[in-house]
Amino acid sequence: MTRKDKIRIAMLLVLWLVVFYPIYPDMVHTWLDHSDNSHAFLVPFIAFYFVWEKRHELATARLGSSAWGGGILAASLFVFVASYAGGIAFSARIAMVGALFGLVWFCLGNNFIRILAFPISFLFFMVPVPDSLISRVSLPLQLLATRLSAKMIESCSIPVYREGNMLYFIQTQLEVAEACSGIRSIVSLLMLSMIFCYFSRGGWWRKTLLVAATIPIAMTANVFRVMGTGILAHFYGDRVARGFLHQFSGLVIFAFSLAVMFLVHVLINRGRTEHVR
Numbered sequence: 389m390t391r392k393d394k395i396r397i398a399m400l401l402v403l404w405l406v407v408f409y410p411i412y413p414d415m416v417h418t419w420l421d422h423s424d425n426s427h428a429f430l431v432p433f434i435a436f437y438f439v440w441e442k443r444h445e446l447a448t449a450r451l452g453s454s455a456w457g458g459g460i461l462a463a464s465l466f467v468f469v470a471s472y473a474g475g476i477a478f479s480a481r482i483a484m485v486g487a488l489f490g491l492v493w494f495c496l497g498n499n500f501i502r503i504l505a506f507p508i509s510f511l512f513f514m515v516p517v518p519d520s521l522i523s524r525v526s527l528p529l530q531l532l533a534t535r536l537s538a539k540m541i542e543s544c545s546i547p548v549y550r551e552g553n554m555l556y557f558i559q560t561q562l563e564v565a566e567a568c569s570g571i572r573s574i575v576s577l578l579m580l581s582m583i584f585c586y587f588s589r590g591g592w593w594r595k596t597l598l599v600a601a602t603i604p605i606a607m608t609a610n611v612f613r614v615m616g617t618g619i620l621a622h623f624y625g626d627r628v629a630r631g632f633l634h635q636f637s638g639l640v641i642f643a644f645s646l647a648v649m650f651l652v653h654v655l656i657n658r659g660r661t662e663h664v665r
Contacts, residue, residue, distance in 0.1 A: 454498055460494075467483040526571045534564045537555070555618050577646070
């Protein structure tokens with residue numbers, strides 16, 4: 389790749405950044421306003437690291453062009469303009485990443501998009517999931533977490549009555565709120581699972597298994613969190629459900645989920661290593 393090619397690529401990236409500048413402030417505000425979206429700050433840096441790892445392949449890749457990339461770029465720009473004009477933030481942000489994918493494919497060719505497809509696609513994780521979608525998905529997860537937690541609490545010889553997403557104890561009651569549904573943990577763990585997949589030596593089905601394990605791991609960990617909070621609420625009152633202990637338990641459970649996912653990653657790659665041997 390010549391110096392002129394590098395300047396051309398840099399100019400394309402600057403152009404992409406400028407075109408989509410109007411949606412940056414509101415998106416960053418969403419990252420700051422909701423702690424569940426705080427992982428998005430790391431996404432561009434992680435994606436850049438993936439690109440940096442491929443720098444030697446990029447240096448020797450041949451430039452080209454693709455009509456498919458031009459089609460994706462045109463469609464993404466159309467969706468962006470329509471969404472921005474209509475005030476639909478989610479689709480405008482998705483179109484931003486889609487436009488980068490199409491721009492690279494159209495202007496740099498097939499060789500470059502094969503190398504950069506994963507880093508660019510990883511940028512989708514910096515797009516906050518809309519609250520409307522979270523609300524629709526979280527209710528079934530809330531009810532499931534409440535039902536399973538109630539059964540596990542009963543198995544500990546603690547009397548509890550469940551009604552919807554409420555747990556009633558002798559001296560207090562506990563609400564399993566939307567934040568306790570586990571849906572936001574699934575998003576964060578899904579991003580981490582993709583990082584594990586990047587470093588995994590297994591084939592596509594092993595990586596698919598690792599990503600698929602994200603949902604049961606997050607849901608199981610969340611059920612244990614609700615159960616533990618319920619047991620503590622039975623003995624110490626509902627103040628544990630709203631105090632520091634509740635927030636701290638969320639961090640502990642997330643760390644536990646991450647450890648389990650890392651264990652799955654190790655087991656999958658160990659199986660791959662033994663097979664190679």
